[in-house]
Amino acid sequence: MSAAPAPATAAILIIGNEILSGRTQDVNVKFIAERLAARGIRLCEVRVVPDDEDAVVSAVRALSGAYTYVFSTGGIGPTHDDITAACMAKAFGTVLEINAEAKARMSACYASKGAVMTEGRLRMARIPAGAALVDNPVSAAPGFKIENVYVMAGIPDIMQAMFLSLEPELAQGQPVLSRSVSGKMRESEIAAALEDIQNRHPDVEIGSYPAMGRAEPHVSLVLRATDEKKLAAATEEVLEMAKGFDKEAKEA
Amino acid sequence: MSAAPAPATAAILIIGNEILSGRTQDVNVKFIAERLAARGIRLCEVRVVPDDEDAVVSAVRALSGAYTYVFSTGGIGPTHDDITAACMAKAFGTVLEINAEAKARMSACYASKGAVMTEGRLRMARIPAGAALVDNPVSAAPGFKIENVYVMAGIPDIMQAMFLSLEPELAQGQPVLSRSVSGKMRESEIAAALEDIQNRHPDVEIGSYPAMGRAEPHVSLVLRATDEKKLAAATEEVLEMAKGFDKEAKEA
Numbered sequence: 001m002s003a004a005p006a007p008a009t010a011a012i013l014i015i016g017n018e019i020l021s022g023r024t025q026d027v028n029v030k031f032i033a034e035r036l037a038a039r040g041i042r043l044c045e046v047r048v049v050p051d052d053e054d055a056v057v058s059a060v061r062a063l064s065g066a067y068t069y070v071f072s073t074g075g076i077g078p079t080h081d082d083i084t085a086a087c088m089a090k091a092f093g094t095v096l097e098i099n100a101e102a103k104a105r106m107s108a109c110y111a112s113k114g115a116v117m118t119e120g121r122l123r124m125a126r127i128p129a130g131a132a133l134v135d136n137p138v139s140a141a142p143g144f145k146i147e148n149v150y151v152m153a154g155i156p157d158i159m160q161a162m163f164l165s166l167e168p169e170l171a172q173g174q175p176v177l178s179r180s181v182s183g184k185m186r187e188s189e190i191a192a193a194l195e196d197i198q199n200r201h202p203d204v205e206i207g208s209y210p211a212m213g214r215a216e217p218h219v220s221l222v223l224r225a226t227d228e229k230k231l232a233a234a235t236e237e238v239l240e241m242a243k244g245f246d247k248e249a250k251e252a
Numbered sequence: 253m254s255a256a257p258a259p260a261t262a263a264i265l266i267i268g269n270e271i272l273s274g275r276t277q278d279v280n281v282k283f284i285a286e287r288l289a290a291r292g293i294r295l296c297e298v299r300v301v302p303d304d305e306d307a308v309v310s311a312v313r314a315l316s317g318a319y320t321y322v323f324s325t326g327g328i329g330p331t332h333d334d335i336t337a338a339c340m341a342k343a344f345g346t347v348l349e350i351n352a353e354a355k356a357r358m359s360a361c362y363a364s365k366g367a368v369m370t371e372g373r374l375r376m377a378r379i380p381a382g383a384a385l386v387d388n389p390v391s392a393a394p395g396f397k398i399e400n401v402y403v404m405a406g407i408p409d410i411m412q413a414m415f416l417s418l419e420p421e422l423a424q425g426q427p428v429l430s431r432s433v434s435g436k437m438r439e440s441e442i443a444a445a446l447e448d449i450q451n452r453h454p455d456v457e458i459g460s461y462p463a464m465g466r467a468e469p470h471v472s473l474v475l476r477a478t479d480e481k482k483l484a485a486a487t488e489e490v491l492e493m494a495k496g497f498d499k500e501a502k503e504a
Contacts, residue, residue, distance in 0.1 A: 017459055020295045021428070022285030023474060024461075026278070029300070033274030043272045044307070048281070051459075055296070078440040080447035080459040084389070096458045100300035138464075147468075157464045188330040188372035195332035207269055207303075208331040212390075214296035222275060 007226075008041045008068040013059055014048040015074040015084050016154055022156040026075045027156050032163060038224065041069065047212025051075060056087035064149055065092070069170065071163070074154030076143065078123045088146050089128035099127035102142050109140035135165040172227035175230040179235045182220040183242045184247025186210075190219065193241045203227060220252070259478075260423040262288055263297040265311055267326040267336050268406055271300050271438075274428035279408050284415060292425025292478065293321065303327060308339035316343070316401055321422065323415070326406030328395060330375045341380035342397050353438040354394050361392030375394035387417040420444045431487045434472040435501025437496045442471065445493045453486040457478060472504070 006068040012032055027045055036195070049055040056075075056184050063070045069200045074085030086140045089096045096202060102125040107117045124141035134143030136158060143152045152162040187210050198206045204225040211218040225231040235251070241250055242249035270276040274448045279320070281298055296319060301307040301351055308327075314320045327336030328493040341348045354377040359369045374395035386395035386402060388410060395404040395414045404414040439462050450458045462468040473490050477483040487503070494501035 014298075017457065018461060018474070019281065020285055020298070021289055021476065022282050022295075023288075023430070025282050029271065030274050030277050032346055033272055035274075037273055044302060046266075046298070046300035050296060077460070077462065078443045080443065080450050081459050118440055120438075120443040123443065124440070135260065144443070153463050155462065160370075172341075178275070186372075188376070191330045191332065191372040191375065198332050203463070205269065207333050208269060208329065210407065212407050223272070224273065245276075251407070 008032060009044050009066075010036055010041050010069040010071065011045040011047070011063040011067045012043065012152075013056075013058055013063055013070055013072040015051060015072060015087075016048065017051050017081070018216065019048050019051055019192055020150045028154070028159050031156070032071055032115075035163060035167060037176045037178075038168070039170060040175045041170060042173075049080050050223040051083055052074055053083060053087055053090070056098070057083065059093045060088060060091040066148055068148065070125065070149040072149060072151050073159050076124065076151060076153055078120045082123075084151060085126055085128060085144075087150065088131075088144075088151055092128065092147055093127045094146075096126045097129050098122065098125050098145075099133065099142075102127055102133055105133075105142060106140045119240075135161050137161045137165060176224050177231050178222060178224045178225055179231060180220055180222045180252060181216065181235065181238045181242050181249060182211075182252045183246035184216050185242060185245040185249070186217045187219055190221075190241065190245060192239070193244075194221065195211070197234060197237045197241060203230050204234040206234065206238065254428070259425040260293045261296050262293050262321040262323065263299070263315040263319045264295065265308075265315055265324040265341075265401075266298065266300040266406075267308055267324060268300065270335070272302055280352075280406070282409050283408070283412055285322055287415060288421065289428045289430075291422060292421070292427045293422060294425075294428075300332065303333050303335055305335060305339055305342070307411055308336065309343045312340060312343040314400060316399055320400065323399040324401060324403050325335050325411050326401060329375065330359045330372045330393075330403055334375075336403060337378055337380060337396075339385075340396075340401065340403055344399055345379045346398075348378045349381050349387065350374065350377050351383075351396075353395075354379055354385055357385075358392045359490060386414050387424060389413045389417060389452065389491055427482055428476050428478055429483050430474060431483060432472055432474045432479045432504060433487065433490045433494050433501060434463075434470065434504045435498035436468050437494060437497040438469045438502070441499060442473075442493065445496075446473065446490070449486060449489045449493060453482065454488070455482050456486040458486065 021118040080195040207222045383396040383398040459474045
């Protein structure tokens with residue numbers, strides 16, 4: 001039996017003062033993370049940086065060099081604070097140019113709505129030279145891919161549509177399967193037994209998450225693996241262990 | 253008039269496979285970000301890394317060297333996947349040891365509930381040598397501060413209580429004030445006028461955030477500054493500009 005190839009890896013780069021100021025609750029990480037896990041791509045890091053050229057360029061270069069894919073969100077609209085396209089061009093030593101295909105798509109979309117291309121809108125057709133477009137089924141103005149970086153909008157509806165349109169291009173790894181066991185337990189009581197199980201099942205990642213706000217102590221134990229049989233074997237042991245503390249512990 | 257001192261800066265480090273797997277929606281960033289903005293501390297970066305020693309140690313060193321403060325969340329419980337304390341010790345070249353004060357606080361808390369210190373619980377009293385404790389008003393097991401890194405629990409209720417208890421130690425800068433103007437506008441239509449206003453008000457940061465899911469195009473323009481008068485002057489111009497596109501545009 002040959003070893004499975006190492007899974008593709010990924011990072012998310014969120015470009016947005018609105019996250020760092022606390023004004024906006026990010027929801028893009030969870031969406032992308034779930035899709036990547038289902039596709040067997042390992043999300044290894046997330047960074048949030050401000051709308052600042054040096055910060056964006058530096059983060060793009062670091063993440064692009066470290067992981068198979070980088071997914072950026074935010075900063076590709078038409079206003080002065082949207083600097084992502086220019087930063088991506090700078091990070092990869094290329095220039096921004098009006099992308100003819102992007103302009104054509106946007107013009108067609110506006111025409112269908114009885115609107116026209118304007119100087120402001122045209123700004124969203126400025127794409128780094130050599131980049132491939134990422135479809136925007138929601139509002140036409142495309143994202144793009146430069147080197148191994150997919151550049152998407154920050155608005156969740158648009159980001160999700162863009163991600164779903166680019167997803168088929170991504171490597172297909174072994175999906176990460178997940179099972180969980182929960183019950184009335186204290187982490188401090190189960191810790192030793194749980195660590196023994198983890199040590200016997202190195203290919204299964206076991207996480208322990210206490211729940212707050214319940215009348216009684218409660219823990220969720222989450223098992224993740226790509227091999228269904230290994231996952232099942234570890235889950236069985238965790239369930240048995242948990243029942244030693246709470247007879248009603250169960251998979252949930 | 254002397255220039256105001258440069259504000260203190262900060263980064264958040266989230267240590268947690270559960271965020272990277274998409275299982276858990278992070279809510280800690282928004283809480284900390286809002287508190288820091290109100291205190292006049294500039295949140296410059298957020299990183300999420302897995303429960304992996306190399307990843308944590310590397311991120312801690314990078315962020316600790318770059319910012320005034322680092323706030324970490326996650327990984328300080330009693331189970332095998334809680335590796336944060338050990339990583340912090342390694343990052344700063346020190347060792348973990350049973351902290352007598354932490355042990356005493358935890359023992360007192362358990363005794364008050366009719367419980368006892370166990371081997372599993374004692375694991376949470378292992379703190380890097382030389383670190384100062386951060387109070388945990390919720391469940392006794394403390395966080396800690398090592399160098400310029402505050403190490404907190406990942407569970408939002410506990411993290412928030414810990415943050416509020418350490419907050420008085422932080423530098424008090426000029427709070428970042430915020431105002432916003434919203435109306436039925438398209439970003440592409442207002443972009444040029446908005447950029448002019450931004451250029452005339454370099455000490456006010458103006459962000460433009462389109463809203464989705466409304467029948468008509470809608471934009472929120474958020475202005476942020478530490479100087480109330482400068483903020484008011486810029487807000488007045490933005491409101492006037494917005495009324496040129498939507499007579500009912502208003503501060504909101």
